[in-house]
Amino acid sequence: GGICLNWGCIPTKALLRSSEIFHLMHRAKEFGLKAENVGYDIDAVVKRSRGVAKQLSGGVGFLMKKNKITVVMGEAKLAGKGKISVRTDKGSEEIEAKAIIIATGARARDLPGLEADGKRVWSYKHALMPPHMPKKLLVIGSGAIGIEFASFYNTLGAETTVVEVLPRILPVEDEEISAFAKKQFQKQKMTILEGATVKKLDRGADKVTATIEQGGKTTTADFDTVISAVGIVGNVENLGLEEAGVKVDRTHVVVDEYCRTGVDGLYAIGDIAGPPWLAHKAMHEGVMVAELIAGQHPHPTPGTSIAGCTYCQPQVASVGLTEAKAKEQGYAVKVGHFPFIGNGKAIALGEPEGMIKTVFDAKTGELLGAHMVGAEVTELIQGYVVGRTLETTEVELMNTVFPHPTLSEMMHEAVLDAYGRMLHM
Structure with a gap:
């Protein structure tokens, strides 16, 4: 089911639903209701999130069987025209096909000095299964991933700071929307630092000291947890792309509007094929390419x-x-x-x-x-x-x-x- 189902959209929405209900419970009086001594169990919140992801992942497995799709679990790479070699736990095998679709996705970008370690500095994966509940949290990056985790942990009571290198948070959104959202986050007591850069992280056993530069001034602040959400890189390594003649630009496979790589019979879809990095875009591309391979005439959808x-x-x-x-x-x-x-x-x-x-x-x-x-x-x-x-x-x-x-x-x-x-x- 890819990143979205296992480590992205679905489990994060499950977490955010818990924090949304927690927030509403604190507002019970407004609705004429009583909810006293409201609390949460972070382990139970995470367990529910993982259960939701597992249920849907199992559903995808069922659909594979229902549609008589052969699934081979292993590591694959291109092995010549119309061929891939797959290394499995039983050895290796070669598979031939008229059409091959690359859908290897992407992973969190690590910046030098800001690498996630799973202890005090987290990627999105660590943030989905936190080893502890943050008390004082720094989120680096204010795109969708960074803001969603900032919102989740802030709602559960973490003192949250968001650092964005660009002049405004949610930089891909319309300027008025970004400004409105920023005011709402600040009302929720988030600290928002725009046009700011985290220069380095000094890691200790129970804290991280961040050096932050903003407006020509450098300051330091201590946090018990840091989430790095500074973008993604495509999983293009060890696939045999270069040998096959596939063009790669900044860790993403270059494709046309029909997801064709320029190599006959070879397509790339989803995050590996570039922006927008969205699950519904990947899903649509998968359907479009399948129809194209089947001899139909699908219409590409512009970003x-x-x-x-x-x-x-x-x-x-x-x-x-x-x-x-x-x-x-x-x-x-x-x-x-x-x-x-x-x-x-x-x-x-x-x-x-x-x-x-x-x-x-x-x-x-x-x-x-x-x-x-x-x-x-x-x-x-x-x-x-x-x-x-x-x-x-x-x-x-x-x-x-x-x-x-x-x-x-x-x-x-x-x-x-x-x-x-x-x-x-």
Whole structure:
């Protein structure tokens, strides 16, 4: 099932669900409820997370058997045209095929001096099965992985600091969304250091001293735990790629829009094939390549029509171009906003903090991008993804009836606002 199922999306969502419920239990009084002496058992939280991953991994195994797929467990490498050699616990064997798909994924990037050791300095894998509960946590990197773990441990009570080398956290998101999320994290007592670099980590038995540079000033601070989330590198080693003539660029296999490597019969999908590094993108590529091999004529999906979701608190989701990117590409834009505070369902849920933003081409009405921060936006974003796939304009979205009371009504309002027709603010 790959990283997503075993060590990524699924187990982290299970952890984050536990922290979300823990957070809500502390708010019980707001909802007329009583929850006293609220606590947690970190080992039980992790056990549930691993159980969820195991259940789904077993499901994939069942699907393999159901569809009569032969599974060979071992280490494989390319061994000439249409051939791979596999080293198993019984020895080695050679397999021939008309088509070969490379889907070896990626792993956490280690920067010199910031390498994970599993004790006081963790990668995402260590953070999923923590040897201890952090009291004072440093997270290096504020992409989806870093922010999700920061959100999880901060909610459970760790004093959390996030360091981002770029000028703002969640740097791939729209600037307004990043700024809104930052304010919410700070309300939760996270320390956010932007435009900052961790220069070195001095490791002790029970603490790590981090040297942090920001704005030309260098400071040191002690933490009992550090999570390094500074990106990923592709698993391209020892696969025989160079010998096969496959082009590799910065640890990723170079492919065309159909995931073809340029070597006849050889494809690469998922994280190994470059950004966006998302499980749903990998899944779609797998289906597309299978259809291509079967002689069908699938359509490739551009990266700008693939949603990105971050399951922190508040959640963040987006698809398409940011406002800045759209302008950079020469578009004249119309931009709409709608705040959660103006939505009945958000208020009823007790989740009034959030925002939805839409970006349209002023000339054609094309939906260029949509950006969200707030409760359940990772579920809402698919509405705009479908819209982009159908090449919708503002007219269709304005004339769509959104059910009431739902959070999705804000999606309608954000479209209306882009054209000066907002109703409920």
